Amino acid sequence: MSFPRARVAVAALLVAGATALAGPAQAAGGHRALSHFDDGSFETPKAPANSFTGVAAGQAIGPWTVTAGSVDLIGAGFWQAAEGDQSLDLNGGNAGTVAQSFTTVPGTTYSVTYALAGNPGGGPALRTGRTLIDGQNFQDFSFDVTGKTRTAMGYVGRQFTFVAQNTSTTLSFVSTVVGAYGPVIDNVQVKECVCCG
Template structure:
């Protein structure tokens, strides 16, 4: 009996690995380092309705820039141009699937306030709020950190991921190296309480 139970558990584990790639990894859905278009100037502003690298500016304005040390590649995105801005991108989702979103976060240290802020939403529902203190940081030493959040899309066949700057001044939170991966709920994440359920 012990042998049969072990065999059954092994078979279930093998099936789950086959569905998800491996317990420790997930299938990539989206990967964006804001590398397109490749800038020949220090920065370029995009305002509401304009598009770049698969993203659409949904409010205000943002700056695509080469001004500073990036988390990856040579370009990153300041979520505040002359005013707070927001960008969004749509991708397909499946039922009973959890999505892991990771992104690099820093801040524009060239002006106030010291603490930059922003938020992330999925289908209009807030899933993450973030702040970054630029005290002691510089263009050569941005102090990038990575953030992660999870969501399960319960009703829709697609998800709209949006990042928005919430700092009042022109120097905002900066993001880079955005990744979205999918995985089964029982494997990703470790705790169901970490998952935002989107209806």
């Protein structure tokens, strides 16, 4: 009677061992790794409806941190969002920068996508900025607000890829236009680019 039980126990140990060995190999072998990138639509915290909240350097917007200048978190109804209810004007009283750090797998290629528009309320027609990965410029962007309104923002999609160098990567959006009317971003997404590399 003890022999079959021993065989069952050995078989169970072999299966458990094989599963434990297979886990890391599968994770390293092409399965999508979670980037833990959060709230790319700036939905938390809630800004007042039909208004906005100014956020200064050193303050947070959910998982994002304002690292320079100031930005405006735009509440539902103030103007058209690309996704969800809220969006972000990269200029509060002046040009601002927001950043979010998230986990990555070194050597893995990631795709960053985002919706771009501009505050149509005033200032020069061209809103400009750039995206940074770990402090390095990866993409300059510009948006012309001519003919745009709060109900027809004219969002356009932007995309770039990067290869992670570390287990944590920081994505930043920087306004390069002066004044209180900046580029607007929304629906920021970071995904492992399984088709690249």
